[in-house]
Amino acid sequence: xxxxHPHDPPRxxxxxxxxxxxxxxxxxxxxxxxxGRPVTALVVARPSLAADPGSRAAFTRRVAAARGxxxxxxxxxxDGDTDRATPWVAVARPSGPSLSEFVDGSGxxxxxxxxxxxxxxxxxxxxxxxxxxxxxxxxxxRVLLTAHAxxxxxxxxxxxxxxxxxxxxxxxxxxxxxxxxxxADVFALAATLCFAASGVEGPDGLERVPPxxxxxxxxxxxxxxxxxxxxxxxxxxxxxxxxPGPWPAGVAAAVTRSAEAVGRLLPGETTAAPARRRRxxxxxxxxxxxxxxxAAGITLWxxxxxxxxxxxxxxxxxxxxxxxxxxxxxxxxxxxxAFSPDGDLLxxxxxxxxxxxxxxxxxEEIARPVSDLHEDGxxxxxxxxxxxxxxxxxxxxxxxxxxxxxxxxxxxxxxxSEHDGPQRDASAPDTGVxxxxxxxxxxxxxxxxxxxxxxxxxxxxxxxxxxxxxxxxAAWGSALVEDLAHLDDGTLLALxxxxxxxxxxxxxxxxxxxxxSASTHLTPVPGGDEFLHVRNGRLIRWNLEExxxxxxxxxxxxxxxxxxxxxxxELDPSGERVHVAWAAPDExxxxxxxxxxxxxxxxxxxxxxxxxxxGTLSDEEDLPRPVSHHPDGEVAxxxxxxxxxxxxxxxxxxxVRPLQ
Numbered sequence: 001x002x003x004x005h006p007h008d009p010p011r012x013x014x015x016x017x018x019x020x021x022x023x024x025x026x027x028x029x030x031x032x033x034x035x036g037r038p039v040t041a042l043v044v045a046r047p048s049l050a051a052d053p054g055s056r057a058a059f060t061r062r063v064a065a066a067r068g069x070x071x072x073x074x075x076x077x078x079d080g081d082t083d084r085a086t087p088w089v090a091v092a093r094p095s096g097p098s099l100s101e102f103v104d105g106s107g108x109x110x111x112x113x114x115x116x117x118x119x120x121x122x123x124x125x126x127x128x129x130x131x132x133x134x135x136x137x138x139x140x141x142r143v144l145l146t147a148h149a150x151x152x153x154x155x156x157x158x159x160x161x162x163x164x165x166x167x168x169x170x171x172x173x174x175x176x177x178x179x180x181x182x183x184a185d186v187f188a189l190a191a192t193l194c195f196a197a198s199g200v201e202g203p204d205g206l207e208r209v210p211p212x213x214x215x216x217x218x219x220x221x222x223x224x225x226x227x228x229x230x231x232x233x234x235x236x237x238x239x240x241x242x243x244p245g246p247w248p249a250g251v252a253a254a255v256t257r258s259a260e261a262v263g264r265l266l267p268g269e270t271t272a273a274p275a276r277r278r279r280x281x282x283x284x285x286x287x288x289x290x291x292x293x294x295a296a297g298i299t300l301w302x303x304x305x306x307x308x309x310x311x312x313x314x315x316x317x318x319x320x321x322x323x324x325x326x327x328x329x330x331x332x333x334x335x336x337x338a339f340s341p342d343g344d345l346l347x348x349x350x351x352x353x354x355x356x357x358x359x360x361x362x363x364e365e366i367a368r369p370v371s372d373l374h375e376d377g378x379x380x381x382x383x384x385x386x387x388x389x390x391x392x393x394x395x396x397x398x399x400x401x402x403x404x405x406x407x408x409x410x411x412x413x414x415x416x417s418e419h420d421g422p423q424r425d426a427s428a429p430d431t432g433v434x435x436x437x438x439x440x441x442x443x444x445x446x447x448x449x450x451x452x453x454x455x456x457x458x459x460x461x462x463x464x465x466x467x468x469x470x471x472x473x474a475a476w477g478s479a480l481v482e483d484l485a486h487l488d489d490g491t492l493l494a495l496x497x498x499x500x501x502x503x504x505x506x507x508x509x510x511x512x513x514x515x516x517s518a519s520t521h522l523t524p525v526p527g528g529d530e531f532l533h534v535r536n537g538r539l540i541r542w543n544l545e546e547x548x549x550x551x552x553x554x555x556x557x558x559x560x561x562x563x564x565x566x567x568x569x570e571l572d573p574s575g576e577r578v579h580v581a582w583a584a585p586d587e588x589x590x591x592x593x594x595x596x597x598x599x600x601x602x603x604x605x606x607x608x609x610x611x612x613x614x615g616t617l618s619d620e621e622d623l624p625r626p627v628s629h630h631p632d633g634e635v636a637x638x639x640x641x642x643x644x645x646x647x648x649x650x651x652x653x654x655x656v657r658p659l660q
Contacts, residue, residue: 002019002020002021002116003019003020004017004019004020004030005020007161008028008030009044009086012030012032012042012044012086012088013079013081013088013090014034015032015033015034015040015085015090016032016033016034017030017031017032017042017223018030018032018033018265019031021041022141026045026049026055026059027043027044027045027046027047027049027059028043028044028046028093029042029043029044029154030042030044030654031042031093031262032090032241037569037599039345040078040079040091040092040093041075041090041091041092041093041153041154042088042089042091043088043089043091043154044086044087044088045059045086045087045088049087050113056082056087058143059082059087060082062084063080063082063087063089065133066089066091066133066155066403067080070127070131071123071124071127071128072151073120073123073124073127073149073150073152073153074124074127074128074151074155075091075092075093075094075144075151075152075153075154075155075295076091076092077089077090077091077092077128078090078091078092081413084563090336091153091154093144093153093262094144094146094151095146095147095255095258095259095260095262096144096145096146096147096254096255096259097144097145097254097258098140098141098142098143098144098145098153099117099140099141099143099144099145099150099192099195099196100139100140100141100143100195101141101258102140102145102251102254103140103196103199104177105254106141106250107199108196108197108198108199108208108649109196109197109251110248110250110251111197112245112574112633113196113208113239113247113248114193114196114197114209114210114213114246114249114572115212115213115244115574116149116150116244116245116246116247116395117143117145117150117193117196117244118189118193118213118216118234118238119235119238119239119240119242119244120149120150120244121138121143121150121152121189121192121193122189122231122234122235122238122240123235123240123241124151124152125138125152125182125185125186125231125234126231126232126234126235126521127524128152128155128185128231129182129185129231129232130232133155134180134181134182134184134185135152135155135157135180135185135188136180136184136185137180138152138185138188139188139190139191139192139296140192140195140196141608142154142648143192145247145251145254145255145258146255147252147255147256147259148243148246148527149243149244156490163515174188175187175188175225176223177225178266182224182230182231182572183225183226183228184225184229185231186220186229186230186231186234187220187221187225187228189220189231189234190203190216190217190220190221191203191221192303192329193209193213193217193572194206194208194209194217197209197210199454201212204219206218206221210378211468215396216229216234216237216238220234222527224578229447230358234244238415239576239612242525242527242530242575243526243527243528244527245573245574245575245576246573246574246631246632246633246636247524248374248632248633249632249633249634252632268642270431289452299465303605310473311519314611315342315344315386316340316342316344316345316386316411316412317343317344317345317359317366319536320357320366320411320412320564321368321411321413321414321415322357322367322368322369322411322413322414323364323367323408323414324365324367325356325367325368327359328365329350329352329353329356329365331352331643331658332348332350332352332353332356332643332644332645332660333350333351333352333353333643334348334349334350334639334643334644334645335349335350335351335373335378335639336349336378336379336572336626336628336639337349337379337626337627337628337637337638337639337645338378338379338380338381338388338628339360339381339629339630339631339637340381340386340388341382341384341385341386341631342386342396342631343630343631343632343634344359344361345358345360345366345386345411346356346358346359346360346645346660347379347381347388348379348637349373349378349379349390350646351643353368353371354368354369354370354372354373355368355369355370355373355379355390355409356368357411358659358660360635360637360647363657363658363660365660367411369409369414369416370390370392370407370409370416372392372393372651373390373391373392373393374390374391374392374393374404375461378390378391379535380437380438380554381438382438382442382467383438383440383441383442384440384441384442384575385412385442386411386412387408387409387410387411387438387442387467388408388409388411389406389407389408389436389438389445390406390407390410391404391405391406391407391433391434391436392404392405392406392418393405394420394432403632404432404433404434404450405419405420405421405432405433406418406419406421406433406445406447406465407417407419407435408445408465408467408470414492417470419433419445419447419463419470419472420432420433421433421447421448421449421463422447422449422460422462422463422472422475428591428642431449431450431452432449432450433447433448433449434448434449434482434483435447435450435481435482435483435484436448436480436484437484437486437492438467439490440485440486440487440489440490441490442467442487443466443467443468444464444465444466444467444473444505445464445465445467446462446463446464446465446486446492446505447462447463447464447465447483447484448461448462448481448482448483448484449461449462449463449481450480450481450482460475460476460477460478461476461477461478461479461480461481461494461496462475462476462477462481462484462492462503463475464505465514474505476503477494477496477501477503479494479496479501480496481494481495481496482495482496483495483521484522484524485522485523485524485531486524486550487502487524487528487529487531487544488526488527488528490505490506490526491503491504491505491511492505493522493524493531495522495533497525498627499513500513500514500522500531500533501512501513501514502514502544506652511545512544514542514544514547521533521566521568522532523569523570523571523578525541525571525575526571526573528575528576529543529544529545530542530543530544530550531544532569532571532578534555534566537554537555538552538553538554538555539552539553539555539569539578539580539609540552541611546595550611550612551611551612552611553609553611553615553616553617554616554617555582555617564582565578565582565583566581566582567581567582567583567604567625567626568580568581568582568606568625568626568627569581570626570628570629571629572629572633572636572650573630573631573632573633573650574633576610576611576612577608577609577610578608578609578611579606579607579608579612579626579627580606580607580608580617581604581605581606581607581626581627582604582606583603583604583605583607584603604625604641605607606625606626606627607617625638625639625640625641626638626639627639627648627653629650630650633647633650635647635648635650635656636648636649636650636653637659638653638655640658643658644658644659645658645659646658646659647659
């Protein structure tokens, strides 16, 4: 960003200008804002363009074409006026630096960021090309890194000068044939990826492109435009359509700093226009809209029936309301682990000590909020704030006395609240909470009911709890639930005897019921409409929107062991690498019913699987027991065979150091 020049106008239409972002031969682009509107990049025609009838007409045509472009990976046109003396168009400006700004300030992107970048940009071009449009000027300065992915800016709006041979003057990313067709966009995309990997402009940076992307980039840089793959081909080659994985920590931090810098330039009264609610909104566009709102310094919550929204910036270590443990831990005998959304707190459930909370960087236990856990007491954090839930036992008599309740642990306040879920009556011994899932915005919690022996007898099987006041707000369903999971758009997946049902929690309405499942684990893929489950002896990655199997892998070895159970299916932060763990007790299936049984009394095996790459489960030796990943991919936590917890490298799973 550059300060405004004395000759720059202070306002254009309703927009106040704050800084100059870039300029071409025909246009200048400014950071702009207007009351009640998202932060905007305002593209203003320079006097030479406005005065030339041919250039002015071309600009008008480009603006009209850009208005019809709809893609979560392309910054949309919001406003414009091409009839005034100085034509202009307003384009959404998501938070974050341009790719060129990032590389200038921090160097080439890390390797782990290149695939998410490539997938986002390829999907943006595919959306443009499928609607008969092109971008025409893909280059590092027109790629914006947002909190969630990358978007293409100024689609079709640039009017750079062209040299006598038809090449774009001064643009080393331009295709050798010149022009601005789809094949030229693909060439420019590959040149931009070379720059991202190397910091060297244009195809000269090809040598720094990692092997997993090299063949794709090579194909896009072929001299003949007819020889290059199309944008849709690129999406498929990159494993899409899909939401790209999250940025590595360094890129995410740069995006945050850039958003803060933008915020400091804006007037305090600038607000985001309220968003209209749609049924089952696209999670891709929802992420892009959220990026725009964050750029304006606004937090927008869609909270169905809740009071105060949870604090997304809560410091889970600095605001712990529980007392420190009176004594240290000897034998941990860990059951499961989970990181808080800010990544600073590690929850460990223990057979011997209940729920324990750790400052994992210091290896220090900071609280022990719950002493008695249900056998399925895995910790589940809300995606927002510093709240988590564990299953705790209820002793209500009957043949199966230990029925679960959900205990919600609010770390900042140091309070506990217990929720039984919808029950047939207060003394019913046969049903209890078996699964918990938090809404993506942290406003409510869904509880799935599981039975010991008898049917529910008319009671609901799914309940909602408003986390602002702790009140039950809804209950529905009749099929007993094995597992629950929210998708990013707020819909709820329920795994039960009838199959996998997608529910709209606000309407208590079943949207669709998918195929049955033989698993107690339902694992959503972050950022989209996909999930993992087991059916007919295979672990399947299923796409809800397409209602198709994306990938699957056989689990014969798991199924062959006596008493074997799938213990864990964990995705790494990229959403592309699956850690699959299973366990089989030495005493056979009946050992699971022993209340004194410990997970370390079983044989454990773990495998890695990359669904997009196909193939089988890895047969690497000594992979750890169930793992949980830091939200930024900084580290992973793994349970050791003796029940301890190791911090491990998230890529290799090699131990880094023990937790304590």
